[in-house]
Amino acid sequence: MAKIELKDIRKSFGAVEVIKGVSLDIRSGEFMVFVGPSGCGKSTLLRLISGLEDITAGEMSFDGQVVNALTPSKRGIAMVFQSYALYPHMTVYENMAFGLTLEKGKPKEEIKKRVHRAAEMLQISDYLDRLPKQLSGGQRQRVAIGRAITRDPRVFLFDEPLSNLDAALRVATRIEIAKLHESMRDTTMVYVTHDQVEAMTLADRICVLRDGLVEQVGTPMELYEKPDSMFVAGFIGSPKMNFISGKLAEGFNAPTVGVRGEHLVIKPSDGVWSGEVIHSENLGSDSYIYVNVGSEEPVVVREDGATKHAVGEHVEIAPIDGRVHRFDKAGKPIR
């Protein structure tokens, strides 16, 4: 249970400033996701919260208590690493109990209870005697999560925990983490990812970072529906939002307009834009049709089911009413 406040946090490595003044409130019990392209500083920001890196300037507090100078263990955090970071020479049980056994005056029974409870939550009770190298990637990641749960932290930190898993396991573990958040409602969770799908599906709120600065903070739907910039609009949502500028956007009275593929329809006539189908991707449940309307990149239109439009066909497309995002020259929305 902790409310985390960041006030104008800065971090430099030598002459390079990586975090350039981030102010952010993370609510108690909230699942906050940091998302952004690689190099945006999201992992560094997480490491600043964890205490693994020193803060260069600014103030960070947990529940009003300034933690700038506190070591990681004194902050009451637990962290799950991308690489799992399990102790290779210890069994699963020892990995999970190690931190606790070193705390003075912790009764053995209590440690055992906590480890077993965490192991049951993650269904790894059968592997407690095994070494990490005898486990699969997914099992290792569960152990890493289990180790974090065992610490009973105020703040739970995840650093791209799913990146090393294969696609199917990634979805399964994502659901596990969502369930974990449900069952640990008091624990504040901060999660770093570059995958906007993970961000959308897990987050209570998302913080989009870009070049060491906060681009926008909001619930997944706020970011999806009301992006504060072209950057956020392009980053959130899959497939990426279509941006059309110049002459083609003149009808909307804006330098650039953005429309998501799912908000475009193909019409027999009277479309806003028209062009030739240059490629289509059929995913079974839906299909993406790439239309060359004369903009820089082809416009992607999402259709339900298999598409009937063949490559080379001339089509007219139009946005659904009210689903057009208008942006000014600086990339800010015109509302």
Next chain:
Amino acid sequence: MTTETMVRPAVADSGAKRSELLAQRVRAARWFLVPMLVALAIVAGWPLLRSIWFSFTDASLNDLYGAEFIGFDNYLRWQTLESGRTIYRGLLVDDAWWNAVWNTVRFAVISVSIEAVLGIIVALVLNAEFKGRGLVRAAILIPWAIPTIVSARMWGWMLNDQFGIINDIMLRLGLISQKIAWTASTDTAMTAVLIVDIWKTTPFMALLVLAGLQMIPKDIYEAADIDGVHPVKQFFRITLPLVRPALMVAIIFRVLDALRIFDLIYVLTPNSPATETMSVLARENLFDFDNFAYGSAQSTLLFFIIALFTIVYIWLGRVNFDGGDR
């Protein structure tokens, strides 16, 4: 029945193919091993067998090929005098030999223990990030790179009782009141040899341990920081267990080397009973005293002592040369 006859040929067929592949691999492996086995047989196997053979003969340098088999007489023989007293002779009751064994074992245990501790410390320092680390890493290798003869001579001068810099410095600092004959005095000869050997081989130990340290992923130390593990505990509970396989291999290399030590002692403290080791004594008998058969017996025993040490060490330490631990 029908199914059985139907299935069997298919199984036999695939089994035959697989064993064909396996046989081909085994054949290839054998061909790759042959050059090494031949080289080992010529440079190690044959001389070893010859030495063992000579140890059971009365061979001398003048008449190596006319040597006659005399059984275990070089190791132990006894003679009952008319007075009824039995006199034992041979290597197993030779005080000089057991003195050499004691010297060798003492030297090996002390030098390797100190080298291991210093090596770990040096490796930990070199593993940390600091300016000029590359230079220091290269510089630390210098003692290891200098030929033993050269470093023994160099240290011989530094430890010289009349002109040595070490006596001079210690006198000026007031640590000693009179000059010490480091290499000549029986009290200090072993210390002198130990100092030089530790100076010379700590870098080797440090480099092997450093290689082991660099295999340890950095992130588990971050996990330990988050777990609140004190740095000292991190060393004993994480670093040491994980570097153990590398350390065990480094130690066994050094123990084997130390048990065979010859050149350093031969140059630094010749003819000192305080430092005479098995190799030095065996060489003396083989070539200086013209006791070729007796020297061969000593060499043979030296071989078996080293083999015993190695086997016991591997068994006790559960060293896994396939890499990894447990």
